[in-house]
Amino acid sequence: MTSTKNAPTLLDEVRAFRLHHPDVRYVDLLSLDIPGHFYGKRYPIDMLEKVAAGSPLKLPQNCVLLGAQGGLYPIGDYCFNDGDPDARRRLVPGTLKPVTWEREPLGQMLITSDGTAAPIEFEPREVLARVLQRLERRGIRPVVAFELEFYLFERALKDGLPQFPRDPFSQDEDDQPNMHIERLSRFSDVLRDMVSSANAQGVDANVITAELGPGQFEINFGHCDDGLRAADWAALFCRSTRGVALKHGLRASFMSKPYLQAPGSGMHVHVSLYDQAGNNLLAADQQRPLRHAVAGCLALLPHCMPIFAANHNAFRRYGAMVNAASRASWGFEDRDACIRIPESSPHNLRLEHRLAGADANPYLVLAAILCGMEHGLDAAQEPIAPLNDDRTSGIDFPKDMPAAVAAMRGHPAVNEGLGEEFVMVYCENKRQDHLAFMHEVSAREYRWFL
Structure with missing residues (x-):
């Protein structure tokens, strides 16, 4: 009330x-x-x-x-x-x-x-709120920025399959290469409307990038010193972007891996931690807290995979094509790593968590990242070697939903950080979703086994 x-x-x-x-x-x-x-x-x-x-x-x-x-x-x-x-x-x-x-x-x-008076323990926003309140009691204030990739498709499916968007001028399929500025011009009407509509929702959406996939784009948000508001922005942006695309006769999707032959779409989250005086905690003591936070994220990552890969399709991103890690890893200015440390000044020092699919729940993704960072600060352990020093460095994580749920369900630090009731409810929801998805005989099964 x-x-x-x-x-x-x-x-x-x-x-x-x-x-x-x-x-x-x-x-x-x-x-x-x-x-x-x-x-x-x-x-x-x-x-x-x-x-x-x-x-x-x-x-x-x-x-x-x-x-x-x-x-x-x-x-x-x-x-x-x-x-x-x-x-x-x-x-x-x-x-x-x-x-x-x-x-x-x-x-x-x-x-x-x-x-x-009686919050729902497993509501995603409440889960994040509890994590942020715990950090606040410790004098820690996260500053967060989301980046979301998505695909544009023709509005109508063909034989149940998505179709590349057509060039509004030539009606050819969108075949512009990665970062090509001409694609931004060719789809400027819908992209401009997406940003302005997000801004009308109070979302600080700004930079637009044409990504590698056909019809794939990324829109970034400003850094926000309110973790709940940052996650609100990500959620509201997804809603407005889908609505704007339909208004323009297109379909926008945050599905993690719509094409096997093209890159998937990710939810990249930049996080830095500050004390009450505005000092960047990660930059202290020759960046030792940064390394501890990275180690904590890597330690919990294999046990939070149902959050980062929220459905059957999301697991298809990992190890496929470019910038999609197949193991929990980190590195300086390395986009092959799950956790990237962008080059920055000490005051802006942060980590970029790159593992989550674009269709993951932003409240839960941020809650899991912050729990990992908190776990690392408490454990005060050094991380494994960065990819810059060892390209084989990494920690295995589950590659399918049943294994991911099993890894998350009983992990003590995850249950403590996110709440036992939430973990039970979330894991069972994902297990049931997976069973329902698999409860269908596909055309491929007939081709292989009939």
Whole structure:
């Protein structure tokens, strides 16, 4: 339930929004579930004002547990043994924004259970909030920047398969090479709209890059000293980007590996740690804390793979083509490494975690990275050799979902860092999703075994 002290701020926000957008009659109230999909309700704007004034906002608790296709699985006492109870949500201040890609005027606003009297232990935003609160008690403030790769496709599939986007001028397939500035010009209308629509949501989206794959792009975000807001930006960007693509007659997808013969799409996360005085903790003592943080990330990485590779397709990225590691590794200015240390000044020293697929849940990815860094700072151990010194250096990690779930489920540091209840729920959700995905006889099986 919204606290009394926050109600005036929320009321001011809603009333200012109504004043500037008098044609908006409805607002989508949104929250991210475990697979990284938005669920919620469409509220009349006048009812939203009542919620901002303190009226309770409730949604079913089990919305968070939805599988990749929206169904529910029996998980512990949840779903089919708990009566499907409602749980409180609150409005996230500063997130009420206009939606620019729909035909009719519409607004949207994030909601969450974190900060309520009874947070949902396995809600992704709540999981990240707990990690950030723990770091704050230790005097540690992360600064975070996400980078997201995605593909553009023709809107219609052909025989169930995605098609390369067509050049808006020549109608040829998009065949421009990596980093080619002409591709940015050829798709400038939709890319410019994606950035401006993200900016309208409060997302600091900025640099655009044409990537190696046909129709593949990357858009970067600014560095943010609020970890929750940084993850909010990543989630909201995915929603607005898909919506803008549809408005332009295209389809945008953050699927990790849409083409076997082309690079996959990743979620790269830059993280630095500062104390209350603004000093970069990673740069102290000749960068010893940086190395400890890297060692911690590498140690937990094999046990967080269901978070970094959130579905069957995501595992196809690893070891394929360029810049997709097959082992947990690190290096200075090395994009083949899972953890890259970009060249920077001591104040901006950071690590770039490059393993997660673009369709991973940004709240959980950041929570897992921060847990790894915290684990490393506590253990104070040196990492394995960087790839700059030894190209064979690395730690094996699971390459399929059943093995990944087994590695995550019982790991003490992961359970302690992310919460036992969350780990149980998340692992069972991923196990059930994998079983449901495999429960189909494919055309290849008939070709091989009929």
